[in-house]
Amino acid sequence: MRAIVSIATTTVGEAIRRRVLLIILLIGVLFLAVAPGLGVLSARSETTVLRGMMLGVIQLTSAVIAIVLTVYMLPNEIERRTIYTILSKPVMRWQFLIGKYLGSILALGLMMLLMTAVMVFFFWWQQNRDFSAVPDLLKAPVMYFIQMSLLAAVAVFFSTFVAPLVNFFLSGGLYLLGSLFNPFFQTLQESQQTPPVAKAFAWVINTALPNFANYNIQNPIINPGQTIANEGAYYFQVTVYGVLYIGILLVAGIWVFDRREV
Amino acid sequence: MNMKNNTSALKPILIGVAAACFAGQAFLQSQFIFPKWKQDFSPGRGKMVANGLSPDQMLFALTGFREMVAGILWVRADSFFDSGNYDAILPIIRLVTILDPRQIDVYATGMWHIGYNFTDEEQRSDRRYIPSALALGKEGCRSNPETYEMFFETGWMWYHKIDDDYSNAVKWFEEAQKRPDMLPARKNLLSNAYERNGQVDKSLDTLFSLYDSARKTFGEDKSVFGNRQNRDTLERKLDTTLVRMGQRGWFASKEGRPLTGYDVNPPFDVNFSCKVSVVDRRVLKFEGTWGVKPVGTRIRAVLKDADYPNAEPAGMLWDSSNDVNLDPPRDKTFMQEQLFVKNTRFNKKVDMSKDPTMYPFSGDKYVLELYYNARSAPPHIQDKFGWNGEGMTDKNWLNTEIRPGQRVIYATLPITKDMILRRGEWRDKVPVVKTSNFKEDTSKSYNSGDSFVIDLPALRSDDRKQ
Numbered sequence: 076m077r078a079i080v081s082i083a084t085t086t087v088g089e090a091i092r093r094r095v096l097l098i099i100l101l102i103g104v105l106f107l108a109v110a111p112g113l114g115v116l117s118a119r120s121e122t123t124v125l126r127g128m129m130l131g132v133i134q135l136t137s138a139v140i141a142i143v144l145t146v147y148m149l150p151n152e153i154e155r156r157t158i159y160t161i162l163s164k165p166v167m168r169w170q171f172l173i174g175k176y177l178g179s180i181l182a183l184g185l186m187m188l189l190m191t192a193v194m195v196f197f198f199w200w201q202q203n204r205d206f207s208a209v210p211d212l213l214k215a216p217v218m219y220f221i222q223m224s225l226l227a228a229v230a231v232f233f234s235t236f237v238a239p240l241v242n243f244f245l246s247g248g249l250y251l252l253g254s255l256f257n258p259f260f261q262t263l264q265e266s267q268q269t270p271p272v273a274k275a276f277a278w279v280i281n282t283a284l285p286n287f288a289n290y291n292i293q294n295p296i297i298n299p300g301q302t303i304a305n306e307g308a309y310y311f312q313v314t315v316y317g318v319l320y321i322g323i324l325l326v327a328g329i330w331v332f333d334r335r336e337v
Numbered sequence: 338m339n340m341k342n343n344t345s346a347l348k349p350i351l352i353g354v355a356a357a358c359f360a361g362q363a364f365l366q367s368q369f370i371f372p373k374w375k376q377d378f379s380p381g382r383g384k385m386v387a388n389g390l391s392p393d394q395m396l397f398a399l400t401g402f403r404e405m406v407a408g409i410l411w412v413r414a415d416s417f418f419d420s421g422n423y424d425a426i427l428p429i430i431r432l433v434t435i436l437d438p439r440q441i442d443v444y445a446t447g448m449w450h451i452g453y454n455f456t457d458e459e460q461r462s463d464r465r466y467i468p469s470a471l472a473l474g475k476e477g478c479r480s481n482p483e484t485y486e487m488f489f490e491t492g493w494m495w496y497h498k499i500d501d502d503y504s505n506a507v508k509w510f511e512e513a514q515k516r517p518d519m520l521p522a523r524k525n526l527l528s529n530a531y532e533r534n535g536q537v538d539k540s541l542d543t544l545f546s547l548y549d550s551a552r553k554t555f556g557e558d559k560s561v562f563g564n565r566q567n568r569d570t571l572e573r574k575l576d577t578t579l580v581r582m583g584q585r586g587w588f589a590s591k592e593g594r595p596l597t598g599y600d601v602n603p604p605f606d607v608n609f610s611c612k613v614s615v616v617d618r619r620v621l622k623f624e625g626t627w628g629v630k631p632v633g634t635r636i637r638a639v640l641k642d643a644d645y646p647n648a649e650p651a652g653m654l655w656d657s658s659n660d661v662n663l664d665p666p667r668d669k670t671f672m673q674e675q676l677f678v679k680n681t682r683f684n685k686k687v688d689m690s691k692d693p694t695m696y697p698f699s700g701d702k703y704v705l706e707l708y709y710n711a712r713s714a715p716p717h718i719q720d721k722f723g724w725n726g727e728g729m730t731d732k733n734w735l736n737t738e739i740r741p742g743q744r745v746i747y748a749t750l751p752i753t754k755d756m757i758l759r760r761g762e763w764r765d766k767v768p769v770v771k772t773s774n775f776k777e778d779t780s781k782s783y784n785s786g787d788s789f790v791i792d793l794p795a796l797r798s799d800d801r802k803q
Contacts, residue, residue, distance in 0.1 A: 113405065119404050119405070119407065119408035119411075119437065119440060123404050123439075124404050124405045124408055126404075127402060127403060127404040127405055128402060128404075128405050131402045131405075257371065257374060257375075257379070258379060260371070261375050261379060278367070281366070281367075281371065282363045282366050282367050283359075283363065286366055286370070286371075288374070289366075289370050289371075289374055291378065292378050294378055294379070295377065295378065297404060297439075298404075298439040300483055300484075301377070301483065302483070303377045305373075306377075309369075309370070309373050309374075309377070312365055312369050312370050312373075313370055315361075315365060316362050316365045316366060316370055319358040319359075319361045319362040319365070320358070320362050322354065322355070322358040323355050323358045323359050323362070326351050326354055326355040326358070327355060329351065330351060
């Protein structure tokens with residue numbers, strides 16, 4: 076356990092020192108800061124636009140950070156040969172992988188926390204210092220954090236056997252696919268013209284692939300007024316879903332990494 | 338350098354853990370998460386793929402920028418409204434409603450735009466679009482079920498634009514009424530819809546209930562002008578309805594008393610006849626008689642393909658579409674016009690020559706329909722004809738079948754493409770189709786240009802000399 080914690084701590088330190096991540100974070104924060112002024116461009120209510128825009132910025136920035144942070148993690152260790160000094164100590168490969176993963180999501184969490192704080196500040200300020208709508212708004216970043224942890228697990232898994240550039244597009248592609256598949260599956264399911272075979276195939280894909288759209292819960296937050304029954308139960312279920320899927324990916328990653336020559 | 342740690346002993350455990358995690362996530366996803374997500378969190382409620390959004394539009398639809406982009410697009414649409422470029426607005430409306438299905442203004446404006454704004458040179462609406470407008474309204478209701486607005490707008494389309502099938506107006510207004518945010522003044526329209534639908538008792542009940550509520554609201558705050566106005570409006574409407582119910586023999590009829598002496602008895606023969614001449618290519622002239630002297634009668638004239646899809650007598654199945662199809666049947670023709678009656682005759686030229694896309698005349702056979710229902714008539718005409726046409730008759734064209742529960746006037750005249758386009762044997766002679774009872778009127782007053790002088794007798798007088 077101590078090995079995992081120390082690898083995770085080192086990974087957080089590395090992540091915070093990486094300039095590229097800081098630049099992405101800075102851009103995200105800048106967008107959050109200017110978001111209150113952009114509502115005037117739109118015919119929609121300023122609060123609606125502000126909520127949508129801020130949550131969109133956090134989600135998009137976090138996704139880029141999650142991928143950039145994790146795709147280079149293992150390959151860099153191997154390329155710089157620093158992995159030898161670690162694995163020559165009494166550290167198992169699975170401990171190394173899990174430590175790296177936990178470190179990266181911890182670093183990601185810190186960056187998301189910063190962006191969320193900026194969002195809350197500007198939202199509170201735009202709402203005439205009214206804090207009442209903020210707790211509702213905070214649900215989305217929490218769900219996005221689980222979403223990004225899942226994305227990081229995908230990237231960590233791929234990083235055990237593919238090059239960083241390929242991993243970037245693979246993880247990014249899977250994120251897009253996983254975000255699009257729920258609405259796509261919904262359309263197929265509701266269409267009477269879709270043959271049953273296609274529906275069954277879509278069901279298999281929708282059940283097997285990591286489903287990132289489950290965490291896109293921003294619609295009722297952006298457009299309040301909708302009554303959602305058992306909202307807490309849903310958040311609990313998607314959290315468990317995320318943990319289970321992360322478990323699958325890490326186990327698969329450990330399996331591949333363990334068989335790999337470094 | 339091989340620095341592999343030996344985890345082969347853990348292999349069965351790892352496989353077991355992974356399999357258990359996979360089964361668990363699959364169960365959660367299919368049984369709990371997806372159904373709940375679909376119900377409460379889906380951004381486009383299943384419309385994004387079905388309606389052919391391109392991948393980049395879909396991406397926008399899935400990020401938090403949807404509302405922003407939709408709002409900017411809607412601002413852009415406004416400039417198209419200003420320049421009259423109505424065709425360009427349609428795809429924007431579709432895109433905005435998909436991106437931001439909670440933007441009720443776009444649904445309401447889009448529905449009105451599709452239903453009302455596509456007109457020919459003579460300001461006749463292109464009614465082929467109405468099923469799409471209604472489909473957009475229904476979609477707006479599904480996307481915004483917690484507010485009354487789209488239910489009201491959809492009901493209004495039935496009430497005002499279609500102006501024939503009031504049962505659907507009632508259905509949507511009732512749905513609107515169930516929503517707590519419905520404006521008090523708008524609630525009054527439900528009683529009008531009941532009345533037009535022939536449910537006079539229900540109309541009266543609704544008025545009483547609204548009046549009680551308005552009186553209570555006024556009692557709570559007398560300083561608000563709107564409260565007083567609403568109460569007074571309802572009081573007047575209630576009085577008028579009660580008078581009309583008495584005058585039109587509604588109570589007598591309910592009590593089984595003879596209707597002798599009531600305005601609706603005996604039924605008045607409207608003496609309808611019609612002649613349609615093709616005076617030029619794609620130009621029809623409607624002439625005919627309607628033996629009712631007071632102004633206010635408008636006879637509906639419809640010209641449509643004999644095989645028009647989902648056709649109904651003097652209309653179509655307006656509610657036939659659940660998909661917002663912005664491309665109506667462009668190879669079909671559906672023209673609808675109102676023929677205004679004055680001095681017991683009507684005479685109107687309908688020029689379809691300037692709008693070939695709206696009136697393509699691509700089929701060979703067409704049907705002309707002339708239709709009148711008392712439910713859409715103004716109150717002073719209804720005073721004689723009753724709510725369902727019980728005070729109206731016609732020895733040739735009374736129809737009690739096409740609109741169950743109503744007595745309407747309905748005549749059909751077949752016409753061909755060759756006749757409308759004045760080609761073939763009709764190149765040099767004027768095609769004419771007419772009802773069997775049509776007689777030419779050669780009276781000077783009618784043809785000399787004096788017809789703008791309108792006689793205004795009362796239908797209630799027993800003097801029915803024409």
